[in-house]
Amino acid sequence: xxxxxxxxxxxxxxxxxxxxxxxxxxxxxxxxxxxxxxxxxxxxxxxxxxxxxxxxxxxxxxxxxxxxxxxxxxxxxxxxxxxxxxxxxxxxxxxxxxxxxxxxxxxxxxxxxxxxxxxxxxxxxxxxxxxxxxxxxxxxxxxxxxxxxxxxxxxxxxxxxxxxxxxxxxxxxxxxxxxxxxxxxxxxxxxxxxxxxxxxxxxxxxxxxxxxxxxxxxxxxxxxxxxxxxxxxxxxxxxxxxxxxxxxxxxxxxxxxxxxxxxxxxxxxxxxxxxxxxxxxxxxxxxxxxxxxxxxxxxxxxxxxxxxxxxxxxxxxxxxxxxxxxxxxxxxxxxxxxxxxxxxxxxxxxxxxxxxxx
DNA sequence: AATGCGGGGAA
DNA sequence: TTCCCAGCATT
Numbered sequence: 001x002x003x004x005x006x007x008x009x010x011x012x013x014x015x016x017x018x019x020x021x022x023x024x025x026x027x028x029x030x031x032x033x034x035x036x037x038x039x040x041x042x043x044x045x046x047x048x049x050x051x052x053x054x055x056x057x058x059x060x061x062x063x064x065x066x067x068x069x070x071x072x073x074x075x076x077x078x079x080x081x082x083x084x085x086x087x088x089x090x091x092x093x094x095x096x097x098x099x100x101x102x103x104x105x106x107x108x109x110x111x112x113x114x115x116x117x118x119x120x121x122x123x124x125x126x127x128x129x130x131x132x133x134x135x136x137x138x139x140x141x142x143x144x145x146x147x148x149x150x151x152x153x154x155x156x157x158x159x160x161x162x163x164x165x166x167x168x169x170x171x172x173x174x175x176x177x178x179x180x181x182x183x184x185x186x187x188x189x190x191x192x193x194x195x196x197x198x199x200x201x202x203x204x205x206x207x208x209x210x211x212x213x214x215x216x217x218x219x220x221x222x223x224x225x226x227x228x229x230x231x232x233x234x235x236x237x238x239x240x241x242x243x244x245x246x247x248x249x250x251x252x253x254x255x256x257x258x259x260x261x262x263x264x265x266x267x268x269x270x271x272x273x274x275x276x277x278x279x280x281x282x283x284x285x286x287x288x289x290x291x292x293x294x295x296x297x298x299x300x301x302x303x304x305x306x307x308x309x310x311x312x313x314x315x316x317x318x319x320x321x322x323x324x325x326x327x328x329x330x331x332x333x334x335x336x337x338x339x340x341x342x343x344x345x346x347x348x349x350x351x352x353x354x355x356x357x358x
Numbered sequence: 359a360a361t362g363c364g365g366g367g368a369a
Numbered sequence: 370t371t372c373c374c375a376g377c378a379t380t
Contacts, residue, residue: 042375049366049374083364086378120377140375160359188375197373198369225372257363305364344366 009150009207010173010183016206017186020193022047025054027185032106032131033063039126040091040118044084047192053082064106067092068099068126076343085259090118108132137170138184142191148223149195152212157223176205234309237278238266239316240355241291246333249342250287253329262332262342263314264351279314288326291316298354302347313351328335 006039008293021027024047026038037057041050049184057078067075072092079088094116098106107113114124137143144157147166155162170187172201177183194201200219202208213219241248249262267282269275276293283291297313325331334342 039375044363044374044376045365046367046374066378081365083366086363087376090377118377122376126375138375141373142375185375192375303365306362 006135007210009210010177012206012209013186013190014177014179014182017182017189020188021185022193025051025058030130032108032127035127035131036106037091039123039130040087041082043087043123045082049082053079058207064095064098065104067095072254073343077341080261080343081346081349085261087118089254089260093117094119106131109132110136111245117191118219119210126184129174129184133180135171135177135180136175137167137174138166138188139170140187140188140191142195145197145223146187146191146195146207149200149213149219150207150211152216152218152222154222155225156226158226174284232307234274234307235269236266236309236311237269237275237282237314238264238311238351239279239291239293239314240264240282240297240351241287241289241316241318243318243322243333246335248287248289248325249332249334251325251330251332258345260343263345263348266311275312276314279312279316283316286327287331288324289318289322290320290324292319297358298351300347300350300354302350310348311347311351313354 007297024038026034038050041054041057060078061070061075066295066346070092072089074091075088076085079085082088097116097294098104099230102112108128108131110124113119113127114121119127122138125138128134128136144166147153147170148157149163151166151169153166156168157163169250174180174183181283190205190207194205195207202211202214202219205211205214208214211219213222217254248265250265251262252258254260265283265286266279267286269278270281273281276296279293280291283289292314297315299310299312301308301310322333332342336352336356344352
């Protein structure tokens with residue numbers, strides 16, 4: 001087995017990719033619109049999670065014009081469960097810009113791409129290279145991990161200095177590549193399947209020959225981990241307020257976390273309060289209705305990226321005229337069968353499952 | 359430069 | 370449990 005000349009890793013990488021790439025829906029049929037949708041969905045979200053969402057989304061909204069023409073509520077419904085809902089709202093805003101200013105087609109200059117809502121450095125480079133063949137390197141979590149090992153870079157890879165160092169060196173490498181698209185996708189594919197966070201498959205790696213971390217036995221220690229912050233825990237109570245076979249939901253503000261999604265009225269427990277009292281108080285404060293707790297339905301735990309919550313659900317009955325409803329946000333009285341028409345956070349889906357059983 | 363943002367897969 | 374994922378917008 002002959003040693004390859006040093007400095008030829010980009011060609012080895014792309015050769016490996018062309019033999020090993022996964023058959024993914026946005027690779028099977030590559031259009032700028034499909035690349036765009038896939039890249040937005042893939043932000044902080046794994047491929048396996050994205051695939052079914054992508055298929056449904058492009059079937060429902062086949063191009064930028066149809067997306068722009070849709071109601072944001074329908075876009076959020078298509079995004080339900082995928083998380084980071086600001087991505088969906090920004091995508092919808094960007095579709096309006098593309099429909100209005102670009103004739104419905106994604107612009108093919110990096111400057112214009114970078115100006116669209118939801119296009120940061122990563123997505124701009126990804127769409128420019130994969131959709132339009134422009135030589136801009138992507139720098140995502142995979143790339144940072146691969147090169148912190150390949151070049152044995154100590155320190156926090158997320159720091160601006162190290163990111164910029166990696167980006168600059170990759171800009172050189174991609175400039176001499178015939179397919180910037182394959183080069184970028186190869187790096188991310190390598191990070192996802194070979195140069196994994198734990199237990200990398202160095203035996204199957206096309207870059208092993210020149211990998212500094214492998215030669216120095218450092219693959220296990222790179223990239224350097226930063227210490228994590230403690231995650232706070234919240235106690236929350238919500239009320240399922242029934243009226244004539246329907247219960248009340250309210251839509252969250254578009255600028256909030258989970259913006260635009262629907263929920264039961266409720267909120268955080270205050271000092272010295274029972275959870276039932278919390279539910280009654282929150283219902284009164286949020287929607288202006290006086291209610292009484294009938295029973296506790298269930299308690300569910302849910303983990304978010306930056307906190308965990310224990311949510312207790314109380315069935316409530318009205319002790320006032322429902323016309324007393326006062327709420328700055330949109331509200332609706334719905335049945336369990338109608339929940340499918342609205343976008344809810346994942347934790348609400350757990351609650352619906354319990355409500356259906358009893 | 360730091361922080362907030364959801365949900366899920368995998369070990 | 371814990372870690373991490375094809376990051377962006379805001380401050």
